[in-house]
Amino acid sequence: MSSQSPALRAAILVVSTTAAKDPSTDAAEATLRSVFEQDGGNQWTVAGTQIVSDDIAEIQHQVALWTDPVDKGHDIINLVVTTGGTGFAVADCTPEAVSAILHKEAPGLIHGMLSSSLAITPFAMMSRPVAGVRHNTVIITLPGSPKGAKENLQAVIKTLPHACLQAAGANSRALHSGGVKKLEKEAGLDSQAQAPTPAHSHAHSHTHTRHHDHNHSCHSHTHSEGHSHGHDHGSLVRLSSENPKSNDPSLGPSRRHRSSPYPMLSVQDALSLIAKHTPSPTIITTKVTPDLVGKVLAQDVYASAPVPAFRASIVDGYAVVVPPSGHLRGTYPVVSTSHAAPSSNLTPLKEGQIARITTGAPLPPGANSVVMVEDTVLISTTKTTHPTTNQEIEEESQVEILSDPNHHPAKPGSNIREIGSDIPLHHLVLHTGDQISAVGGEIGLLSAIGAREVSIFRPPTIAVLSTGDEIVESTTPRELSLGEVRDTNRPTLLTAISRAGFTPLDLGICSDKQNHLESTLRLALRQSDIVITTGGVSMGELDLLKPTIERSLGGTIHFGRVNMKPGKPTTFATVPVKDNDGNRVQKLIFGLPGNPASALVTFYLFVLPALHQLAGITPPGLPRVPVVLSHDFPLDRSRPEYHRAIATVGRDGTLVATSTGGQRSSKVGSLKGANALLCMPSGPEPLKKGERVEALLMGDLRSDVA
Structure with missing residues (x-):
């Protein structure tokens, strides 16, 4: 590329939590600017700079802003260089963030940077660089130290104009018309002078040959080594990005698959894969309220108090003291009253006395039985003042007990609920795995023992998304244009999810544009455990779900076809993301077919078991x-x-x-x-x-x- 060619546009992303809080602490940006100015052959302009924290979502968001397609008339960013976060520290996540959103990888650039750095210090092997292309932009990750960032960028900067022109869509035949020697001369490179030792020359030749003649093989080898150092997500990204089965949307409709590259699985095999890759449920503590209905206990519940906690009457009648003879027939004075109300001042009862008592009321001390009111006769009353109204009333004074000692003798314990007779102290009330039903029995049990909180499996959150340029809201009042279809899948699935006892998140309708689908899926993955999409899973050039999952999100598609009717193109994938605590977790994506019957059938057959598994419900799925x-x-x-x-x-x-x-x-x-x-x-x-x-x-x- 000559010095008269239009300037290429570069952007610098500084990844540093420290610099994000205090930009004055960063020195790498100024260093990289000087490399573009002094070593870039007057071909570069730095069109943008930004500082973000060591956070995958922040890194990916900023890179996407620079690299995703823009409206015509706006200049693209040809090159994004990041600096920082490429080492082995706990917070270092730049390689993971960038590799997950690359569409193509560039192992030759990685080799060039590492070879140059290793000639200076063996500690260059402690860096984990990533390089590749997203849409029309080349992206490389550099170390955080100004010295290391400078050396790495200097190692490749003369070859980057050629890479950026190709990525931007330049005619490759025209670019290569003069051969490699012409390219080296225009870039200011001398391959003979730059081969200091046979060993280095061999490595250079090896990389050059694989880069031009067998890029896929080189990609597999280099990426594997670059990501094998203690990072779980690396293997997932490597599997999904090295050998993606999905169409490459950048190749155009004529290069798409004519038949599905995904093997046809049986329904049972598909269900087994879902069960295998669905994470274990998360345990949380929650208050005992009616909102518990449908939730599953994650821990056994024991009674912390007996029920009842006091000796109580189970009938309306009279508390008595049964003598050893069991003979009670006769007339007795009524010395006190016990109501079903809080009381701490009950008069002890002696043999020959009785106390009026209501159902559920505590027995007076000394009482050992209760006679039903139906087995008594009122003999006399006395006038007294009501304790709350101060009105004069007649109170029972004497009552005759009619029990027959020969046929119906009184027995100690009759008509009494003893302490703990319903639920003993420390009794196992509910088991782990028990589901709180809407009938009310489980809520009643928990309330009876005074349980204020319980451990449950956290119900998963489910995002629902319809895809397709032809889809319009079902509530659209106007007449539909030719080719438009009302969205029936989303309302149907939202209803089915709610009826199953879960709370869905409605993400609306997404167009058939890869950047829109990618950004919407990223939002859904941040906000939910499971993402359900309908449409976009078949063989058309606008069926973008599988390529977006594999090529943009770094996900793994576990199956893309099922031997069933309806629902053959049903897709199940997992995508690694970081949760709010910085832990790497797996989120699930179910790509359901766009036809209404297929969408609902596959929801019940495949999605519901995953929801149940995440919520701790067994057995999962429909009965x-x-x-x-x-x-x-x-x-x-x-x-x-x-x-x-x-x-x-x-x-x-x-x-x-x-x-x-x-x-x-x-x-x-x-x-x-x-x-x-x-x-x-x-x-x-x-x-x-x-x-x-x-x-x-x-x-x-x-x-x-x-």
Whole structure:
């Protein structure tokens, strides 16, 4: 590239939590500016600088701002150089942040920087550089020390104009028309003079040959070594970025796959992969309120107090002292009253005395039995003043007990709830794994023992996203234009998630633009545990979910096709991210098909088990029951089918299944009234009326009223 060529635009990103708080502490930016000015052959202008903390999200956000496509008329950033965060310190995360969002990797640049630095100090091997291309921008990571950053940039700066022009879309044939010698001369390089030793020359030749002739192999080798040092995410990024199966959107529609590169898995194998890669549930402590309904206990609950905590009457009547003879028939004075109310001043009861008592009230000291009011007769009253109204009332004075010692003798303990008779002290009330039901029994138990807090498995958060330029809000009042479709998937899935006891996050509709999809998915991954998308998982050039997951998010696609009907292109992936505490965790993405029936069927079949696993609900997924077919059912010849049906309880208690009608995956009407998915095998002949199949219950059973 000649000095008369237009200036290339560079941006410098300083990664340092210290410098982010106090920019005056940074010296690397000024050093790198001087390299561009003094060693860049008048070909560079520094168009932007920024300082961010040692945080993956901040790094990726700023790099994306510089590198994502901009409106026509705006100059692109040709080169982004980062400085800082490439070492082995706990906070160093720049290589991970950058490698996860690269579309192509450049191992030759990494080799060039390391070779140059190693000629100066063996400690250069302690750096973990990353280099590559995102969209049309070359990105390289440099050490944080001004000296190391300078040496690394100087090692490659003369070759960067050529790389940046190619990344920006220049004609490669024209750029290489004069051969390598011409390129070296224009860049101010002399390959013969720069080969100090045979060993170094061999390394240079090795890298040059692999870079031009066998880039994929070089990429695998170099990236593996660059990320193998104690970083769990490295292997995930390496697997997904070295050999991505998805289409490369930058190659255009003519270069896309004509058949899916993803192997066709059975439903059971797909479910096994989901179970394997779904993280263990997180345990939290929460207050005992009605909001606990649907939650699962993560720890056994023991009674910290007995229930009841005092001896209480279970009837309205009279507390008595049963003599050894058991003979109580006779007339007794009423000496006190015990109500179901707080009391600390009960009069002790002696043999020959009785006390009026209400249901649930504590027994007076000395009492050992309660006689029901129905077995007594009022004999006399006395006038007294009501303790609260001060009005004159008649109070019981004498009561006759009618119990017959020969036929119905009084017994100690009759009509009394003893201390701990309902729930003994330290009794195991609820087990780990018990789910708090809406019936109310579990909440009642916890309230009875005075439990204020319990440990539960934290319910996962679920983000729901529809994709497609053709999708419009279902509430749009205007008539639809040609090619537009109302969004039925999102409202349906939001409803299904809520009914399953989880709280969904509605992320709306995303267009078929890779940068928009990528930014929306990053937002979803920050805010949720599971992301559900519909559409964009098939074979068209605008089906961008798989490439975005693999090539932009550094995720791993565990399966991209399932042998089932409907829902064959269902996709399941994991993406490594950092949580609020800086720990690396796996977030799940389910790419469901865009057809309405496919989306709902695959939600119940694949997403719900993952939700249950994250929430600690066992067994995960829909309940399975046998049903009898009420008519003949056609079968698909090649794929097992999950047939939408209505299951009812027959007069003899048998579950009977009836089809909802046409089962085309785009047919919303096939979901109307459906409460079951019939697990139908593939085959050439229909299943006959009266045969039994297994059904997955999506909703409540109905009675057969015919």
